[in-house]
Every structure is written in structure tokens, then in C-alpha cells.
Amino acid sequence: MRNLKIIIEYDGTAYCGWQVQNSSRKRSIQETIEKALRKILQENIKIIASGRTDAGVHARAQVANFKTKSKISTDKLQAALNGNLPKDIVITAIEEVASGFHSRFNAKSKLYRYIILNRSYPSALLKDKVYFFRYPLNVALMREEAKALLGKHDFKAFCASSSSAKDTVRRIKKIVVKSLPADSKDGSRIVIDIEANGFLYNMVRNITGALVEAGRGKFPKGSLKRILAGKDRKLAGPALPACGLSLVQVKY
Amino acid sequence: MRNLKIIIEYDGTAYCGWQVQNSSRKRSIQETIEKALRKILQENIKIIASGRTDAGVHARAQVANFKTKSKISTDKLQAALNGNLPKDIVITAIEEVASGFHSRFNAKSKLYRYIILNRSYPSALLKDKVYFFRYPLNVALMREEAKALLGKHDFKAFCASSSSAKDTVRRIKKIVVKSLPADSKDGSRIVIDIEANGFLYNMVRNITGALVEAGRGKFPKGSLKRILAGKDRKLAGPALPACGLSLVQVKY
Numbered sequence: 482m483r484n485l486k487i488i489i490e491y492d493g494t495a496y497c498g499w500q501v502q503n504s505s506r507k508r509s510i511q512e513t514i515e516k517a518l519r520k521i522l523q524e525n526i527k528i529i530a531s532g533r534t535d536a537g538v539h540a541r542a543q544v545a546n547f548k549t550k551s552k553i554s555t556d557k558l559q560a561a562l563n564g565n566l567p568k569d570i571v572i573t574a575i576e577e578v579a580s581g582f583h584s585r586f587n588a589k590s591k592l593y594r595y596i597i598l599n600r601s602y603p604s605a606l607l608k609d610k611v612y613f614f615r616y617p618l619n620v621a622l623m624r625e626e627a628k629a630l631l632g633k634h635d636f637k638a639f640c641a642s643s644s645s646a647k648d649t650v651r652r653i654k655k656i657v658v659k660s661l662p663a664d665s666k667d668g669s670r671i672v673i674d675i676e677a678n679g680f681l682y683n684m685v686r687n688i689t690g691a692l693v694e695a696g697r698g699k700f701p702k703g704s705l706k707r708i709l710a711g712k713d714r715k716l717a718g719p720a721l722p723a724c725g726l727s728l729v730q731v732k733y
Numbered sequence: 734m735r736n737l738k739i740i741i742e743y744d745g746t747a748y749c750g751w752q753v754q755n756s757s758r759k760r761s762i763q764e765t766i767e768k769a770l771r772k773i774l775q776e777n778i779k780i781i782a783s784g785r786t787d788a789g790v791h792a793r794a795q796v797a798n799f800k801t802k803s804k805i806s807t808d809k810l811q812a813a814l815n816g817n818l819p820k821d822i823v824i825t826a827i828e829e830v831a832s833g834f835h836s837r838f839n840a841k842s843k844l845y846r847y848i849i850l851n852r853s854y855p856s857a858l859l860k861d862k863v864y865f866f867r868y869p870l871n872v873a874l875m876r877e878e879a880k881a882l883l884g885k886h887d888f889k890a891f892c893a894s895s896s897s898a899k900d901t902v903r904r905i906k907k908i909v910v911k912s913l914p915a916d917s918k919d920g921s922r923i924v925i926d927i928e929a930n931g932f933l934y935n936m937v938r939n940i941t942g943a944l945v946e947a948g949r950g951k952f953p954k955g956s957l958k959r960i961l962a963g964k965d966r967k968l969a970g971p972a973l974p975a976c977g978l979s980l981v982q983v984k985y
Contacts, residue, residue: 490856491857491858492858541858563855568855568860569857570857571857573854602811602815603820604742605742605743605821606742606743606791606862606979608744608820
């Protein structure tokens with residue numbers, strides 16, 4: 482059996498997320514790719530991703546792998562997949578990897594990006610790709626607050642209360658809050674990059690939600706540090722919508 | 734009567750174009766905005782744009798104007814419009830202008846942009862926003878060929894044969910063919926900017942179509958000059974799809 486690693490770019494708008502959700506009428510990204518693989522390879526393929534993404538979340542470079550008996554070249558398989566997949570899912574690379582490679586277990590860290598469009602009117606061309614927030618945000622303050630999250634912590638306060646995760650300790654390697662210039666073509670965007678060894682359910686959307694509360698002046702200085710220490714989801718404010726979020730990179 | 738000038742950003746994917754098309758089941762951008770204005774202002778409003786855009790063509794900054802009896806502030810009207818319009822149409826600015834201002838007649842030039850994604854696989858995140866072309870293109874050659882179009886010419890060869898235009902002379906003020914680096918996040922993009930005092934029906938898509946034929950080696954050197962002189966639509970090759978095109982700026 483060959484072990485193939487694929488890199489996937491997707492627009493998550495039309496999907497229930499990476500994995501099948503019985504509660505949703507929408508299709509999952511995983512089943513859509515598996516169906517295309519089944520058609521091309523005439524095999525029942527099960528693909529393993531680096532991790533799930535939620536309904537409406539995008540990916541620039543999700544990583545997955547699967548085993549196959551097929552001898553098809555990776556170039557041919559990539560072209561056949563892209564020919565059979567809907568336009569909002571694209572395989573950007575395929576390579577054969579060692580049989581032991583596992584997209585999820587071997588992932589060392591993941592980089593997520595959250596984009597806020599911060600101006601007085603939304604964007605038609607970026608709809609479903611950014612979160613539109615019309616009130617002024619203090620980016621310097623958001624950057625300062627974010628620092629409290631760097632390093633190894635119990636992120637229970639930023640984990641969805643519906644999650645069944647027992648171990649809520651994760652390590653944030655990088656958290657960068659950047660402001661793109663207001664005179665840029667698409668208006669003023671605030672880009673928040675978070676790299677961690679793993680993420681809890683809704684963790685990025687909960688962290689960015691708390692940062693927005695801080696940036697708009699609803700949370701006093703030092704709030705993120707206190708929320709983190711409090712380990713209570715109710716302290717952190719609302720999660721931001723999925724549309725602003727994308728999985729940018731998985732590191733191995 | 735006040736004369737209001739509006740700047741409109743739209744994703745043209747779901748529309749039959751700026752203007753109503755009886756042959757299409759899709760709605761037009763114009764009627765969608767007029768309907769929202771009617772609802773807000775309780776007046777029958779007729780808006781005049783700088784020019785039509787075709788089905789699937791986008792705009793970063795289409796300009797239109799309309800007369801109204803209403804005394805509503807421009808800020809309030811902008812917020813009300815954006816609250817009533819679908820997400821793929823956004824009013825990015827409104828200002829009151831002199832009663833004589835006419836979006837179409839007063840336009841001095843328009844700038845259109847055509848984006849080609851030139852790599853071996855498409856983009857899920859840029860779907861419907863770029864034209865995906867998988868075969869190598871010689872950008873330097875496209876740039877060289879484009880020079881023949883600069884200035885005042887009869888552009889009959891680049892005008893849709895279905896057009897009823899009698900005067901097919903236009904002046905191209907600027908034509909720039911840029912290549913974005915292959916290592917950029919979204920792959921290798923070729924951006925073609927064309928500014929002219931006016932455009933014939935399908936003119937940009939016909940010109941960029943001929944440039945692609947030149948860039949892939951199907952047209953010999955000097956072809957665009959000859960096609961222009963030939964004044965025959967059949968010489969210029971196929972038009973490119975609407976999705977890669979957007980109206981970037983209207984100058985007054």
C-alpha cells in the first residue's frame with residue numbers, strides 16, 4: 482500500500498466542516514474528497530486530516546493522507562481529483578510519503594489566521610472570507626493583551642463548553658496581531674495569526690473574540706491574562722464567526 | 734432634487750450584469766440597488782452607472798448617481814443600503830454632487846483589471862475571482878504585444894460581433910501586464926490593467942484573450958498590431974471568461 486499525502490485548499494462556506502455532521506444538511510469536505518477518490522481509484526479510501534475544521538472555516542493548506550493500492554502517478558491523481566472536485570475544494574499538491582506518516586499524529590504545530598475587516602462598511606468581494614466589524618479597534622491594545630497567551634497554558638477558558646476534551650493544556654508558539662494599512666485596496670484589515678502545537682474546539686474563534694472585546698474597550702487591560710487564569714469559558718466573551726478563519730499551515 | 738453619487742463594490746458572480754437582461758433568470762445589480770433604494774426612500778429611483786458590466790464581471794468601485802427628494806444624510810443612507818442589500822453588493826461611499834453630474838457622460842476614463850491565475854491547479858479561495866489558465870504564458874511577450882494597443886485606434890477587432898456600436902474608435906491610456914511572483918501565497922498571477930476613455934462590448938475580454946493566445950505561442954509576434962489593423966473580430970481569438978474581470982476605477 483502506498484501512503485499519499487495531499488495538501489488541500491478549500492473555501493469552507495458551503496460545507497458542514499471537514500468531518501461529517503449528522504446534524505447538518507451540508508456535505509463535509511472529507512466525504513467530498515473521499516467520493517472523488519473512490520470514483521478515480523475504484524477503492525474505498527479513508528482520508529486522515531491534520532485536524533477538523535468547523536463549518537464555514539477555510540483552509541489554504543490542510544494536510545491529509547490516505548493509503549491506496551493504486552499505482553497512479555501523483556501528477557495524474559492531482560489532475561483527476563481537481564477535475565472531479567467542486568470548485569471550492571482544490572488539491573494543491575500530492576506526494577508519496579513513508580508508510581508511517583500520519584497527518585494528525587505527526588503534526589508538530591498548526592497555524593491559523595483570523596481576518597477582521599475593520600471599517601464602516603463590509604466588502605462584497607471578501608464576503609465569507611473575512612469577519613466584518615464596524616466599530617474602531619485598538620490594535621496596539623489587542624497585541625498587548627495577546628501576549629498573555631504565549632507559551633504553555635491551560636486554555637479551558639477558550640475551549641467551547643460543548644467540547645469533551647479532558648486535557649486542555651496547549652502551547653501557543655506564536656500569536657501575531659497585524660494591522661494592514663487603512664489605505665490598502667480592501668480597507669483596514671486586522672490579521673491575527675496563531676500557531677500552536679494543537680487547538681481546542683473553537684479556540685481561535687474564542688481567543689479572537691476576547692481580543693475584539695479588549696480592542697473595542699469592553700474588557701479592561703489585563704483581561705486576557707485573567708480570563709486565561711480563570712479557566713471558565715463564560716469569562717471570555719462570544720466566539721467570532723467561522724468565515725474569518727482559515728487554516729494556513731500544518732508543520733511536521 | 735438632490736443628486737447623489739454612490740460608489741459600489743460587487744461580486745458579479747450571481748448576477749446577469751449591471752443591467753436587466755430579459756434573456757437571463759438572474760437579477761441585475763442595478764435593479765437590486767434600485768429595489769433597496771425604493772424600500773428605504775419610498776421613491777421610485779432610477780440609477781445611472783458609469784457603464785454596464787456583463788454577467789459575472791466584478792467591480793471594486795463602480796460609480797452611479799441618482800436624483801432624490803429625500804433629505805436623509807449620506808451616512809444614514811449608506812448604512813441603510815448596506816443593511817438592505819445582499820452581501821455581494823456593498824455601497825462603499827455616498828456623496829452629494831452638483832445637479833449636473835452624470836456618472837456616464839462625465840466619466841473621463843475607466844480602469845479595468847483582468848486577473849489570470851497561471852499555475853497547474855486552480856484556487857478554491859479565488860474561485861469566480863480569477864481566470865485559471867494552466868499552460869505556461871510568456872508574460873514579457875504579452876507585455877510587448879500589448880504596446881500596439883496604446884493610444885487612439887479603431888478597436889473593431891476587439892468588439893463583440895453582437896455589438897451595435899457604430900463608432901468603434903477608443904483611446905487606451907494605459908495597458909500594463911504584470912506578473913505577481915510565483916512564490917506568492919496565491920500562486921502565479923498575471924494582472925492586466927487597461928485604462929481607456931471608453932470600452933466597447935467585451936473589449937477587455939477580447940484583448941486579454943488575444944494576449945493569452947500570444948503568450949502561449951499560438952499567435953506569432955506582432956499579431957496584436959495586425960489584428961488591430963485588420964478590424965475583424967474573427968482574427969482576435971476567443972474572449973476570456975467574465976470571472977477574471979473587474980472594474981477597478983472610474984475617473985472624472
